[in-house]
Amino acid sequence: MDQQSVVEKLRGRVGQVVGVSDWLVIDQKRIDQFAECTDDHQWIHVDVEKAAKGPFGKTIAHGFLTLSLISAMSTCIQLPFDKSEAQMSINYGLNKVRFLNPVPVNSRVRTRVTLAEVEEKTPGRILLTYSHTIEIEGQNKPACVAENLGMVFLK
Helix, strand or coil: CCHHHHHHHHHCCCCCEEEECCCEEECHHHHHHHHHHHCCCCHHHHCHHHHHCCCCCCCECCHHHHHHCHHHHHHHCCCCCCHHHEEEEEEEEEEEEEECCCCECCEEEEEEEEEEEEEECCCCEEEEEEEEEEEECCCCCCCEEEEEEEEEEEC
8 A cells, every 4th residue: 555545544534533542440559560660759638648638648650750651552553554554653752741639549541543744755754633532430520631642754
C-alpha cells in the first residue's frame, strides 16, 4: 500500500475512537517508584499517614505519573492499515496536557484514544495527533486529557 492510500485511510478515521486500553491499577508501590525516579517526594503522593489527613483523604498519583502511562496504554490503538507496512512509530511529543482530577491510590485508570489529526510529513512519515482521555474508574471527570503526537515511518 502506498503512503497516499495510508494517509487517506487514516484521515477517514479522524474524530473516531481508535482504542480504549485495559484498566491499570495505580497502587502505592507504583506511586513510590515514580517518586524515586523523579525525586518528587511531595507528601500528598508518598506520606500515607499525612495524606490521610489531607485534602484528598489518601495519597494521590503524580500528574506526570498518570501522563507517563500514555505510552504503555497506547498499545490499544488500532489504525486502519497493516502494521507490517510501518517500519516503526515513535513518540513525537505533546501539544496540550491538563490534569483535571486527582487519581487516588488504588484507583484504576485507562485511556480512551481519538485520532485527532493526520499530517503528511516527508515521504514515508506521517504525524498523527491523538487525543487521550485518561479515565478513572467510577468517576465522571477524567484524570487527564492530553494531545500526544506519534510519528509513523512507513516502509
